[in-house]
Amino acid sequence: MFFLSPRDGFPKGDNETDTVFHNIHFNASTLNYWNYTYYPINGTLSNGSWCMLMNPPYTPKGILTNGTFINSTWCYLATDPIGDRARAGIGFAVGYALCLIFILVNLRKHGELHLPPEKRFYPIGRRWQWYWSIFVCATALVGLFTGIDVDRYHVVELPIVLNVFFWFLMQMGAIAVVWEGVRHWGSWMERQFIDPNPFVLHQNDKRGMFELWLPIFFYFWIWLNFFLVIPRNWGAIELQRSPEQTIDNAVPAATDGRFKAATFCLFVAWCTIIVSVWHSIRHYEPRNRGFFNRIIGFLGYMPFRFTLMIPLALAVVAYQGLCAWDFGLSPLNVKTNLLAMYLGGYAPTFLILVIQIIAGFMRPNEDRELMRQRRERGQALDQELGLVRKPAWWRRVNGDIPSGGMRDRIMRNVxxxxxxxxxxxxxxxxxxxxxxxxxxxxxxxNSGIEMNEIRRTNSTxxxxxxxxxxxxxxxxxxxxxxxxxxxxxxxxxxxxxxxxxxxRGRGLEVAGEQPRRPGTSERSSSTASGVSTSGQPQQIxxxxxx
Incomplete structure (x- = not known):
């Protein structure tokens, strides 16, 4: 255990073997025997294994000769009231919880299938951006609610580690949300491009192979960022119980080379997002000539939500890099600058989710949009050919559609x-x-017939x-x-x-047909009919x- 530097001895009592803590007398000899040390700055009494709060109202009522305290309170408990860090965290947590509800609504809207799934465009591709958004909300909620105990713990302990642990995961998820939004936008552009002609673009050309390897390249840097940040000894971050201890242990651990390298990995992932946008505009939008015209076209063809989300993603990367160099602004610091922490660490990610949600409500389901485009192309072709198609209700009103659906008719035939x-x-x-x-x-x-009407009997x-x-x-x-x-x-x-x-094979008599005499004028059975020649023609x- 590491605590604040102790003052010489215990508070003086009535005699040499007596000490007083807030008007409560303790046996100093027993405290010395069990190697207890008093730390007046944070008001704790510890021997390296046991730590007790000595400030009221948690002051123990006494100590026994075996070193047991009466009515004592453990140091590592949430005993203090919440502070500004906890209050701001609760506010952001409410915002992330509301975002989670709207994200689930958008997932249902855009994840539904109204067309048969295609092997070239998997349904899960359009859902990944919403899955990552759910991940961001979950990690943010866990980190923010554990941040409440950062203020409430009298001695710095596990809550600060949980708070920053889930904060780093949230940062990775925010970059992944922007990436999946950009990647799927390019996939949606390709789907619209090849829908009129599926063979206009090949899957094995340079463009297709580039789109295959680009996500792998992006997630390689994301996972590299994860392995540089997450698997480490987080115990040094807890050592912020005195200024000397913070300088000697917490600051070197929070600004080491691994955190700096992780920021570089996250920046490479952000650059990959820019490359993906450029690739999609280059292949699926009209090309402009000239350097400035291409820049203008790049910004014009890119959806407006990406114009906002990509700079916010860069702000996420920039603040993580700032934390790797300046411990005073880092969320790893228990006494950090709260304005910088929440504006740089949580606000950009929250705004990315808000923009994603608003854009999701404004955009239609892609299958429905594709069906609408197909109807428009069909109407355009009909106009070119001079065809005027009547609405679907026209046939129903005029009785052209028989009762029952196609399924009923097929089942009846079966x-x-x-x-x-x-x-x-x-x-x-x-x-x-x-x-x-x-x-x-x-x-x-009532018309005439060739022959007399023949009643149907068993024999005729x-x-x-x-x-x-x-x-x-x-x-x-x-x-x-x-x-x-x-x-x-x-x-x-x-x-x-x-x-x-x-x-057949048993004679004509077996078939019930009378044999004909060759050369006679007997009428052929093919003309035998009970219907007049003036009737309706026979329908096949x-x-x-x-």
Whole structure:
């Protein structure tokens, strides 16, 4: 344990073996025996293993001969009231909590899929900027709430380490938020560019390979910053319990070479963001000629939110570098300059999230935007071709769309066709039903007919209605396929008789067809019809009705 320098001995009491702490008497011999030392600046009594608060109202009521204090209070507890650092931290914590709610709303809005996912543009690519925003809010909340105990702890201890630990993580996440926003903007520009023609840009060219390796390069420097800052011995940061101790231990640890190198890594990551913006504008926006025109075009083509977010990200990097050289302005200092700490350490990150949220509410879902662009291109092509498409409600009003959706129609056709012996039964029932409907239509017609109306009985059937076929119960696959073809032909051409007998190979009598005498003038069965020639022409059915 390291504490403030002690004063010579204990406060004088009634005699040489007595000492008084705030009107409470203690045995000085017992204190010396257990090697206790009094530190009047912070009012603690410690022997290197045990530390007790001696200021009221935490002054112990006495000490036993075995070194045990009566009603004592441990030094490393949150006993002091909150200070300015804690109050400002609570205010920022409320702001980050509100940002977290709106970030979740934007994640739902922009993460939804309204088009089939494409292998070239993964859905998670548009969500990473919101995932990193959630990470920033979480680390900021943990760091700010632990910062409350930095003020409340009477002796500097673990809260200062937790506060700065999550602050460094928040800084990395803020840079990653800006990077993912810029990277995804370039991906969105590419998606709009190739949507009319998917083959206009290749994935294996220099542009595609550059876009493949650039994120890897960025995250390499981010992770390098992480390993330079986070895995270290943080115990030296706690040693700020006296001015001498702060100078000898805390300042060298907070301004060592690793913190300075980590700032350089973060700056390289920021430069990578600028390169990504330049690359996207170069390949997906019109090119300008001349140096000044290119600078103007660079600023004009870049979204306005990036015009604000990129300088704020540079401010994040600059303040982290300032902390690596000046301990007086660093959040690692317990008695730091609070204005510099919150304006340089927390305000830029908070503003980045606010800008990201506002831009998320203003921008539409990308799938919906892509659908709108496709409709506009379709309308432009229709105008060039002179086509005028009626609105979707036009067909519904005029009854052009049958009842039920496409799914219902497909399921109805599947139930009718099906497979196996149940299929034969369904086709047979369908044939019987359609034959009855056609007989009713023939009977309702008053025009002349070629032949007398023939009633459908078990023995005699009209030519207009195909005879019912009994399901094939044999084992020949070829015969079963022939029977299926006959059934389909009977449904597609209800007015024609099949010339192929059902009992092929067993004689015409088996098929129920009377043999014809060659050379006679007997009428062919192809003209047998129960419908007058003045009726409507025969309509060929579609296979979807089978």
């Amino acid at each position: 139930r009718e066709v099906g497979g196996g012996r149940p299929t034969a039964r369904q086709v047979e029932i369908l044939a019987e039903r359609r034959a009855a409907e056609m007989e009713a239509e023939a009977a309702a017609q 059937r009209t030519a207009a209605a195909p005879p019912p076929y009994s399901p094939y119960g044999g084992k020949s696959d070829q015969r079963r396929s022939e029977r299926t073809v006959e059934l389909a032909a009977g449904l597609l051409f209800p007015g024609a008789n099949s010339n192929t007998p059902t009992g 059915k579609s296979m979807l009705d089978v």
